[in-house]
Amino acid sequence: MKILVINAGSSSLKYQLMDPATNEVFAKGLCERIGIDGHLKHTPNNGKAVFDADVSMPTHAEGIQKVLELLVSADHGVIASTDEIDAVGHRVVHGGEKFAASTRIDADVIKAIEDCIPLAPLHNPANITGIQACQKVMPGVPMVAVFDTAFHMTMPEQAYIYPVPYEYYEKDQVRRYGFHGTSHRYVSAQAIQMLGNPAHSKIITCHLGNGSSLAAVVDGKCADTSMGLGPLAGFAMGTRSGDMDATVLEYLMGRYGYDIKEMLNILNKKSGVLGVSGVSSDFRDLDAAAAQGNHRAQLALDIFQYQVKKFIGSYAAAMGGADAIVFTAGVGENSSAMRARIVEGLEYMGVKIDPEKNKTRGQAIDISAPGATVRTLVIPTNEELMIAMDTANLISGKG
Numbered sequence: 470m471k472i473l474v475i476n477a478g479s480s481s482l483k484y485q486l487m488d489p490a491t492n493e494v495f496a497k498g499l500c501e502r503i504g505i506d507g508h509l510k511h512t513p514n515n516g517k518a519v520f521d522a523d524v525s526m527p528t529h530a531e532g533i534q535k536v537l538e539l540l541v542s543a544d545h546g547v548i549a550s551t552d553e554i555d556a557v558g559h560r561v562v563h564g565g566e567k568f569a570a571s572t573r574i575d576a577d578v579i580k581a582i583e584d585c586i587p588l589a590p591l592h593n594p595a596n597i598t599g600i601q602a603c604q605k606v607m608p609g610v611p612m613v614a615v616f617d618t619a620f621h622m623t624m625p626e627q628a629y630i631y632p633v634p635y636e637y638y639e640k641d642q643v644r645r646y647g648f649h650g651t652s653h654r655y656v657s658a659q660a661i662q663m664l665g666n667p668a669h670s671k672i673i674t675c676h677l678g679n680g681s682s683l684a685a686v687v688d689g690k691c692a693d694t695s696m697g698l699g700p701l702a703g704f705a706m707g708t709r710s711g712d713m714d715a716t717v718l719e720y721l722m723g724r725y726g727y728d729i730k731e732m733l734n735i736l737n738k739k740s741g742v743l744g745v746s747g748v749s750s751d752f753r754d755l756d757a758a759a760a761q762g763n764h765r766a767q768l769a770l771d772i773f774q775y776q777v778k779k780f781i782g783s784y785a786a787a788m789g790g791a792d793a794i795v796f797t798a799g800v801g802e803n804s805s806a807m808r809a810r811i812v813e814g815l816e817y818m819g820v821k822i823d824p825e826k827n828k829t830r831g832q833a834i835d836i837s838a839p840g841a842t843v844r845t846l847v848i849p850t851n852e853e854l855m856i857a858m859d860t861a862n863l864i865s866g867k868g
């Protein structure tokens with residue numbers, strides 16, 4: 470089965486054509502600067518040439534049209550006809566409380582995704598644009614929506630209700646939703662397999678990338694997660710502050726006359742390890758600067774590992790222990806130094822890693838040392854595969 474996986478942003482669109490049964494990726498690419506001047510990079514995996522050029526795309530529909538042309542083209546193509554595309558799977562950021570699982574897209578589903586726009590004003594409109602663009606250029610092809618929030622819908626009330634007047638939940642749907650759900654779902658399922666499919670499991674998944682979140686996963690179901698109503702919550706990230714004492718907002722807004730938009734821009738774009746270090750949001754730059762003796766770069770790394778460690782401890786407490794800690798995403802998969810620092814001091818819990826195994830890259834691996842009672846796993850995430858699998862299952866009636 471060939472599934473086109475689409476991740477649409479406001480001016481960009483990432484795609485992958487793949488077979489979820491074999492995890493074979495036929496081609497992938499990125500449309501950028503949609504509505505501005507337009508640029509498309511398309512990489513076929515069959516040895517044909519990469520396409521990398523400016524392409525006029527006033528809207529997402531022209532972008533998808535061009536992608537379809539490339540997928541069947543003589544020079545860059547991977548399929549003979551677009552009829553070979555069985556279905557399209559769309560990443561959708563916010564499904565509110567309505568979607569606890571992926572779903573076939575119809576008019577009612579689009580309406581429900583629209584209803585969630587107030588909860589994700591930047592992302593959901595772009596996701597809907599991507600869906601409608603595909604519907605326009607690929608009429609009749611089944612489409613599926615896979616939500617970042619869906620995996621977290623199993624959290625118990627005590628984890629998702631904020632301690633503010635309850636009417637804000639009842640009237641305004643203010644609650645913890647969580648994000649990166651497709652990644653947490655994928656790596657926790659992989660981890661359960663690596664543990665030998667036990668009947669019961671307690672897993673802490675650490676998605677550490679540019680944006681980062683942790684999840685506590687009991688028996689394959691999310692029990693808690695660090696992001697909230699929005700993705701600013703949790704711990705320090707590349708440019709986001711994580712959880713913040715609201716008094717800091719009031720104080721800075723008073724002193725500098727910021728309005729709430731300016732204040733949130735600072736917390737979303739200028740904070741986190743970038744804000745502390747003044748160097749970069751990229752952990753490789755921070756490692757390099759810290760190695761040169763840059764105190765603030767070192768401090769930013771210290772804060773990051775300290776906050777992740779505290780979340781791990783709190784989730785172990787919440788679940789009454791843990792069977793495994795999983796590291797994934799850009800930092801989690803690649804930075805052996807950060808992994809080592811995060812688990813350092815967790816020996817009391819039974820966590821201990823093997824420094825040699827911790828150097829491994831690019832594959833799912835158990836990096837625990839002999840005698841560890843809590844496994845430490847590194848599992849490369851694959852949200853596209855998860856989206857393609859859900860899409861294939863739903864269109865073949867297995868979802």
Ligand code: ADP
Nearest residue numbers: 677678679680750751752753798799800803804
């Ligand atoms: P996004 O949240 O944008 O999907 P990724 O999961 O791709 O992000 O993670 C990006 C982050 O991963 C960047 O901050 C980058 O520095 C970090 N990263 C990638 N490789 C390494 C590495 N070898 N060492 C440390 N950090 C790394």
